[in-house]
Amino acid sequence: MPDYDLIAILGPTASGKTPFAAALAAELHTEIISADSRQIYRGMDLGTGKDLADYTVCGKQIPYHLIDIADPGYKYNVFEYQRDFLTAYEAIRQKGCLPIVCGGTGMYLESVLKGYKLLPVPENPELRARLSGKSLEELTEILKTYKSLHNTTDVDTAKRAIRAIEIEEHYARTPVDERSFPALKSLVIGVDIDRELRREKITRRLHQRLEEGMVDEVRQLLAQGIRPDDLIYYGLEYKYLTLYTIGELNYQEMFGQLETAIHQFAKRQMTWFRGMERRGFTIHWMDARLPMAEKIAFVKARLDGI
Template identity: 35%
Template sequence: MPTVVAIVGPTASGKSALAMEIARRTGGEIISCDSMQIYKGMDIGTAKPTPEERAEIPHHLIDIVTPAEEFSCADYRELARRAVYDIASRGKLPIFCGGTGLYLDSALEEERFAPDVDKSIRDELKKLSPDELYERLKECDPETAAKTHKNNVRRVIRALEIYIGTGISKSEWDRRSRTGKKSFNAVKIGLDFRDRAKLYARINARVDEMIAAGLVDEVKNLPEPICKTASQAIGYREFFEYGFDDITLVAEQIKKDTRNYAKRQLTWFRRDPEIKWFYVDEGDGGAQNFKNIVNNAMDIITAALDVI
């Protein structure tokens, strides 16, 4: 059973910096656990790792679909678990990093996947239009079709190839497979602030930095159409709602929405007793405290791996 590390916490708490340092020390690879970083072209507003960081440390599940494509938690679970086994098979440490708690929980939950099928089936399905694919799915697996948008072509094809290749619908595979158990040894590290006002100040400053870095142009240049999920991303939806005439107004709304999102993230993660929490604003609240957090996190990880 592979051991994985998960760095969690609210937005703007420093998760990426901690994950990078742990990856440097362990030779690990990072799996993004962010429901919006999967979209190509949505870089500034989702606070993706920089090209330099991605060149230094391999990152997974970033830039995998266009903003026109729907992407579900089920899609994430399948790709994330494959990434874990791929990384572990090469003797590396998989490190989840992100604030989408639902995605993380789904990835860590045990599931026996439907077997891979002949690639030729997928190749033939790709020749069909989205409407034709979706009609076929409604015929053979109406339950999955009801939960899947027809524009999520990746998931529609996966459900069809499962049925064609095995004779069993994806919905039936899901019923047989889900157990609620954990299939990875997960070391969970959480970042938070003793003083919530300091977290909010960080959030506000980061939004200002995003605006200065070109977020407005990034939103304007997104290709159309944009799927419903991508259009709800914080940092983008505010422009869709308020337009581009008053950037100050939009920036303030982004800050408000991000602060509220941080509250929801903490509510989600705080219910998990397995998370070991560290506080970004303890001590000097700066470089020395970050170093202490890294060292303490490494002690926990080393004990779990018992090989470093």
Template identity: 35%
Template sequence: MMKKPLIVIGGPTACGKTAMSILLAKQIGGEIISGDSMQVYRYMDIGTAKVTPEEADGVPHFLVDELMPDEEYNAMIFQEKAKAYMEEIWQRGHIPIVVGGTGFYLNALLYDNEFTETEGDESFRLACYEKAQREGPDSLYKELLVIDPEYAATTHANNVKRVTRALEYHHFTGEKFSVHNAAQKQKSSPYAAAVILLTMDRDQLYERIEKRVDLMIEAGLLEEVRGLLNRGYDGSLVSMQGLGYKEFLPYFSGEITLEEAVAQLKQGTRRFAKRQLTWFRRQIDGLWINLSHTDPQTALEDILAYLSQCGISIKK
């Protein structure tokens, strides 16, 4: 049986994934599935750099604006929903393009990773989140260092979601998450998959991050966070611990100034981009394109040639 085509576009935040994915989709008749852990939430538009209707330019997007901020979303739910959308896209004779910076989600889909039967049991996960709120993220990270130092070395202490995921896997299976990931990595993709990884020179990427944060503030990010708080969504939610939201919670409670919150967001986003790049380099193979050294049209031509090498035939 012939494998069905799948295109994945990954890379750090603010590197130009949205623009490149839309350019590619229009060229090949593709439809886009968001591989981002935050853009799925309603009311969270500015802080997640969600694609606007103008940017989308008629290209269909899925897994954007589909859940409320207090609904559970994880790699297993993403994988399940993305696979359903992929089937619909193939039936229309189009190619699914999964785009995002949440590497764990992309890998889960690309290699059809298996999840434990306990994924639906949220009790342990919620207990971890509560502990992180109460005692700080380091309290969870110290546990991870003891049970799985290999995985701890690949993630940041403040990434509560990833640390919790590893602790949860060990709690339910008795196995290390790093061992599970290594085994999954040995699997081949069930799809005719092409992975495109976008990057930029660090100085240019950091400059884009700084500018993006300033534009988010101008566009009304503060009002967006205030609106979420007014709706009853607070810092106990995983969604509200996302970049662009958690930094402003102390500002609204009077603990820090707006300038401090903005500075923290810029610094946090730079660090996040650095971690994303490290993850993609270690965990996933594909065609790397440095957008600091090429223009969009040349990058598109390189991508089309790569798709052909991967056995993805373009009808359009």
């Protein structure tokens, strides 16, 4: 049997990777580490698609990590994710279990699968002032001039693009310390969902989450004192629902623009994962439509080297 240190499950939004990871964790008697850049925030539940009920399998609660660990408004970063991932990973390994990392944030996944050596990046007020008047399109073009590992998948607002440029500029000017990060032998499983099925599920989930109170969730966050700009920073649901809540979009505009943005986001996720393959990762792609038992058998066969 190949001696793996970690199982990684990745896939675009609406691919069903979380319920699959939970079912696999139940089968292997292990725990899950989330790799989602927005599910770390408390109170941001419907908009980030936490679906915490997915972590209960046949009445058993599957332990999960790196969900609900930061307050909304905080700017969590990849350096912190590496640090927190290692803490969770080592705790699971000490129990004699094979950890599962599951998510769709490509940079988070790649940073731990490859063990990139990262540094915390402070704010650069001068750079921020210089970029403050530029459009998202202009900022995206600037970001493309940097040859680095940082993800542009979630950069769908000017504020996020400026932060991404700030990170790139810091790394370009600051030598990265050699710091230990374990070289993990990982079995990487990709959940492959047909494009039309993915689009159908995205639209259905968006209707469902709006019916479940996603607008009220945003209103509650604003009522707690979170600034609109800070919610818009997180992009996707929080960007468009905030714009609707503060009156800058009507409901139809909000829904249409958000639906399009989520479809585009899922496409960018797949582009990132295909890029991982070009960068040397072996991803074992599995059809999202397979029955759960067949999905689990798919992984177990590869754990056995079949």
